[in-house]
Amino acid sequence: MYAQFFGNYLLSRNIVTREQLIEAMRKKSSSHIRLGTLAIHAGYMTASEVNRVIVLQTHEDKRFGEIAINEGYLTELQVAELLSEQKPDFLLLGQALVEDGIIDHEQFQNLIIDYQSDNDLTAFEYSTETKESIRQMIEHFFVLAERPLSTHEISLYHLLMNSLVRFIGDDFTPVPPIRCQEYPANYCVSQEINGAFSVHTYLDIPESACIDFASRYVGETFTEFDEYVRASLEDFLNLLNGLFIVNMSNDCSIELTLDPPVVEETESLLTFQEETYLLPIVYPFGTIYFIITLHNRK
Amino acid sequence: MLDTVKILIGDDSILARKKLKDIILQYGTPLFLEAKDGQETVDLYKKESPDLVFLDIVMPEKDGNTAIREIIDFDKDADIIIVSSVGTQSQLKAAIEAGAKDFIQKPVQPEIIHHIIASRFEGR
Incomplete structure (x- = not known):
């Protein structure tokens, strides 16, 4: 449970402009969540590992999960778990901002951690x-x-x-x-x-x-x-x-x-x-x- | 600070208006104008041309988003900040597209208000 919408959090911390946020919100409704986004959110992969797999993907005709397993970043079990678990919708918004080049994977990774610790109501004592x-x-x-x-x-x-x-x-x-x-x-x-x-x-x-x-x-x-x-x-x-x-x-x-x-x-x-x-x-x-x-x- | 500043607060809750005023009073003593619904906010804006508006969204007699549009029609440079409990994706989008400069999720954190005030009026 969250104390505020992820987009609002980004805006209030001046990470995105109003225009960038609106564009990302528009875009996210038509995009699918990527395994890399989920792996960062779950803490299974770091941003630089995700970046590396994306680079490898340009050389090999393989799926993200396959390469991540080959490189030892994820286990098959973790891939299955990531694909089956319910994903909070706000991750799509972050992913759209990464795709638009407004933030990079490192920033995204840090933002998710900050957002969840600043706004997670379930962590309340x-x-x-x-x-x-x-x-x-x-x-x-x-x-x-x-x-x-x-x-x-x-x-x-x-x-x-x-x-x-x-x-x-x-x-x-x-x-x-x-x-x-x-x-x-x-x-x-x-x-x-x-x-x-x-x-x-x-x-x-x-x-x-x-x-x-x-x-x-x-x-x-x-x-x-x-x-x-x-x-x-x-x-x-x-x-x-x-x-x-x-x-x-x-x-x-x-x-x-x-x-x-x-x-x-x-x-x-x-x-x-x-x-x-x-x-x-x-x-x-x-x-x-x-x-x-x-x-x-x- | 803020002695020459006019701040309009549009919120149907007398308590929400009081809480916001109490926070702002820590940083200075502006002239406060208060409205208890969207229509009053628009009317007061046109009459007083305040420097800054804090506006709720869920209000009787014209909601916040309609009020923003009418104020922006009157003064395209109006400085309107939404302070609302309903910071959902669609509300945030609607408010920004209508012309709001920022959107604060209730409960209000004083440091966010401070940042907004300081970035506009520091040195005045």
């Missing part, structure tokens, strides 16, 4: 208990849903846990999720994710817990249930969903959009026609509730 409760929560979902969870769903639940650890604190306990048809709202905000699939996300927090939630999220001490405190719920939900669609774009080339967050009517009864889950998260300052409705499930 979880305590053992947190890891265990996340594992349990996902497992509960499998049982509850009576069907395999899609990778998108799992990714959203992981990001939720991750965002809680990053922005609110890791002293929480997720309660096993519950199938839900109606829910009495306290102070509740919601946001729609649309595109190849649709998800409606809700964050509901009793007023008494909102102030502590906001104080932790913003890093300031709030004392009243004021507009900043209320805005913090929308802000958090928007951040979580934003990171989710960035990851879908970066990893799977699935482009989704977000609607602006909406404040639900206070103390109204929310009713759900479609598959909906309630996820209570217990913090020392109170319980916060996530609700996720999955639309268009066949």
